[in-house]
Amino acid sequence: MNGEVGEDIITVQSMPTATVDHHHHRYLLTCAPSLLLQGLAKGAKGMVGLGRNRISLPSQLAGAFGSNRKFSICLPPSTSPKGAMFFDTSPLIRTSSYNVIQRKGSFPNTLLAEVSKSLVYTPLITKGAVSTKEDLADEYYIGVKSIRINGRELAINKALLSINEDDGSGGTKLSTTAPYTTLETSVFDTVTKAFTQVATSMFNMTREAAIAPFEFCFSSENIGKAEFGSVVPIIDLVLQSNMVKWRIHGANSMVQVSDKVMCLGFLNGGLDVRDSIVLGGYQLENNLLEFDLASSRMGFSSLLNRGIECSNFDLLGDTF
Known part of the structure; x- marks a missing residue:
């Protein structure tokens, strides 16, 4: 496969005022x-x-720009309205510019509110493979x-959830190119x-015939x-402790x-797969994800529990 590599100029605007343009003249x-x-x-x-x-x-x-190797991304459920991406800054919400389910104490009475404070890390x-040097x-x-499904832990082969150091198989990967989450068979x-x-x-849900690519369908x-x-069973991915969970509600x-x-x-990925779980784009939608590359950690938070969507981020124009 052939391609061309070049350099160009990229311009980004600073937050929160978006009044200062920054130019990178040697962007690969x-x-x-x-x-x-x-x-x-x-x-x-x-x-x-x-x-x-x-x-x-x-x-x-x-x-x-001498900034931190950190970025945040929020994928919307559609191309209109748009989502958001931030580099080395805290995502901001303009509290007067969206329809939010009002709860007492949800947001301070200020123009801009940081939602990154709700992140769990x-x-x-x-991941690597010793045998193939991959x-x-x-x-x-x-x-x-x-x-867990509705709080009950499932009997899953724990070896599949961990990464095999020899061949690099197993584990859980995040992917924005996979449309839906795929699981080892x-x-x-x-x-x-x-x-x-x-x-x-x-939940009194009634099974319906499968509709490709999905195998488990229900009357809505x-x-x-x-x-x-949708009010359906909750799926929890338990991380480093029982207190740290990635919760998947009906919207995802x-x-x-x-x-x-x-x-x-969720899709059947087959038996012979490199990754046991691939979290796809649909399951990432309306979740604020912060990737701190310097500290090698990820922060995550569903925005829906605050009545927010990715389209509510205030980009102040075309700001990153």
């Missing part, structure tokens, strides 16, 4: 074949490298220790069986709605495929 970029866009979301016109290597966009900006894990350190992995079978049992027995006529999306677990049917947005 590549012109790659269009086939690399295959499989990306509809309307995608290119890709930006956000990995942990030294030529990624966060690393280049940090080197050019977990270590970023470096370096996977550019990608983002977190340490999922167990999975045995993990998929365990999760979907438990989810279906709880959904039908406790009896499913209630809340600020977290259920996909509306027709007027009367919604499906569990």
Whole structure:
């Protein structure tokens, strides 16, 4: 595969006033074949490298402006309105510019409110393979220790959740290019069986025929709605301790495929897979993610529990 590497000028604006332009005159970029866009979301016109290597966009900006190697990203559920990305700054919400579910004490009575203070942090894990000398350190992995459905821990082979140091298999990767979360077959079978049992027995959900690419679908006529999306069984990814959980509510677990049917947005990744769990874009939507590359940790927080969406971030124009 061939491509071209060049240099150009990139301009970013400072927060929170967005009145100062900063120019990076030696920004490395590549012109790659269009086939690399295959499989990306509809309307995608290119890709930006956000990995942990030294030529990624966060690393280049940090080197050019002397800032921290840290960035935050918030993916919207659609291309309109847009999401947001921030480099070396705290994400800001203009409290007067969005329709938020009002709760006492949710936000201070100021023009701008930081939402990054609600972040929970977990270590970023470096993945590699001794036997193949494959370096996977550019990608983002977190340490999922167990999975719970509505509070009950599932019997999953813990070896699949950890990373095999010899061949680099296993573990949990974050991916913005995978549209939905994919699970190794045995993990998929365990999760979907438990989810279906709880959904039908406790939430009065009715199974429907599968609709590709999803295997577990339900009638949406009896499913209630809340600020977290559809009222369905909660999926928890337990991280470094029982107190640190990535909670997946209905807004990120259920996909509306027709007027009367919604499906569990998890896919069977197969048996022979490099990563046991790949958290896809749908499960990342409306979650604020902060990647601190210098400290090798990731902060995460669902915005929906504050009545916020990614489109509510105040970019003050085209500010990063």
